[in-house]
Amino acid sequence: MTDGNGATPLAELTTMRVGGAAHELLSPATRDELVAAMVETWGSGEEWIVLGGGSNVVVADEGFDGTVVRVLTRGIQQLSDDDGRVVLRVEAGEPWDDLVAYTVDNGLAGIEALSGIPGSTGAAPVQNIGAYGQEIASSLVAIEFLDYLSGDLQRLTAADLGFDYRTSTLKQGRRGLVLSVDLELTRSAESAPVGYAQLASTLGVELGARVPLRVVRDTVLALRASKGMVLDPADPDSVSCGSFFTNPIVGENFARTLPEQAPRWANAPEPAPVAVPLGEEPAAPPAQTDFRVKLSAAWLIEKSGIGRGFSLPGSRAAISSKHTLAIVNTGGATAAEVTELGRYVQTRVFSQFGVRMVAEPVLVGVWL
Template sequence: MNDIVHRSSGALADSTMLADLTTIRVGGPAHELFRPTTENELVDTVRTVWQRGDHWLLIGGGSNMVVADEGFDGTVIHIATRGIDVVSQDDNSLRIRVQAGEPWDRLVERLVARGWAGMEALSGIPGSVGAAPIQNIGAYGQEVSSALEGIDFLDYSSGKLVHLSTAELELGYRTSVIKRGRVGVVVAAHFALTASPTSTARYQQLATALSVNVGDEVPVQQVRDTVLALRASKAMVLDPNEPDSVSCGSFFTNPIVPENIARALPADAPRWVIDDEPVADIVVPLGETPAPPPPPKQRMVKLSAAWLIEHSGVPKGFRLPGSRAAVSTKHSLAIVNRTGATAAEVSELSRYIAALVLSRYGIRLQPEPVAVGVELT
């Protein structure tokens, strides 16, 4: 496993156009751009920018971001720190520390190739390691929280480099304490993996593609290969040679709504109960009158954003007249840049889709990308 350890260095970016740093390829210039390539440079640069009182913006892999055509009138820090360190290892387990700028899928690829299980279903997700815990990335029955032990975090309020455990991160569906407002910079992430030749198929679509049942064990490399094929079929693997992949990946999160709202949808609308907790037994001594039971808890249900979009009248490949932004021809959740689209065109299409879904079903879609100077809904 020692050959996974590596280092790289870099220099300041040649261009300050933020379109060059984002996967959807929109965004104007940055007033000032730093590209720290070592951990010490990153910490020192961020502290200096904070001390100067600059308006600041972090960019890692740039896969989850839509930046305005006017650019960013402040300081941009493009995190290019890379490195994977083995913290501990035995025959059954591996603990690693990964710097924030490490490309996510390259990390997963290396781990799977060496027989370490725990993140194989997260293959093909674009972006960098530092962004993964911020929104608790997940796919096909796995979330990063299942392997994450914690992060090293440069805290804005104190200026100190601290360690936050997974409990302190308060991870949820595509969210964390950082996404909800704790300000700072992810410097590195800590993961724990298991030595295993197989992985459990936990998601029906993945199990179907593997020709197995949910709960069956499948070779980890086969899981990765199948996930990559599934994502590619939906234009969710960012390939510079594929026009349908110039995007942010998934543009909207799947809505989570109370069960009574889900029941109002047509019967064929996909839905998944996400907190169906069993009712605890109540023991009452003989001769005593039991207390009235508590009112039933309102269950929450996850819906398919793709289904809502398509059934609101937005087909795959849809674009507004004259716009170079379009819905992917492969998947309704991806908004793609059809060569030369502007952030304004991406924003206009996003707001149009969200308005149609709200009008048709009364459900407000939430964009997944970070909006910098633009309105996406």
């Protein structure tokens, strides 16, 4: 179970391919061994992190002076099939895209637009992964969670996880280990309603249309590949963490100060309709608030003067040649070079637009 002290650079276990070795690296083979390893690690008092597919993390060149526990447990189990609503329990170490492929092969709709996202299933609820109009929050029923503070096994529902755009309570300080994820999907040969304009346009359908699951998956994989967002040994632009920055969420009033052509999307639901009995006066509408608006991080980066393929002089970290949201390792880059470029992007965007860019990957021993 122990890979050795300082033996394996974490660069070999992450998609960005940067990072020194951990003080100790554990790779439990079974669920029971995983739980035992976590409890023992927590009891030691050492610093610790959990590593899944390594697709959303940047580790310092000096490594990590603590214990890294890898999550390798795999498996997909059907818990129920009630009137076409199917609940799957997925072990945390199951590769996410393998799970999506399984659901498409078995006629289960709900996560097909999340095809091609690297990493493990256990990491998916941490940042509420999403793409092309779907989020895991829409399908997740509950997770099995080993709580750091109590050491207890807990069942946390979607409501307990406080999902929001690319975040959850697990990303906001609730420490522990996701052991498995329960998802509710729909038995159907057709997709959930297409909810993303670019995907609908590529498919040649209207928003809200349903198309064969396989068609959605293949189209999403092609779109992601065109942006270097699918792990591919033949594509140097895939040596990255995927999107390095989240799309900023700002107030509507601030969004009005940006150039008219800046893409933006309302980030608040429409008010629920209210039925008023005949003869009664409707209640006064709620006071208008500063609604939240989502901006395009890629547009902000490009318009701040940073184009595809940009790199700082002498650096081996660069903006992807396919998509400005990704920072790539062009070969032999260090974590310091990656984060230096990230800080440069933040500085340029803030100077140009007054918007603070937030990094999406987990940063271990480095900062932006």
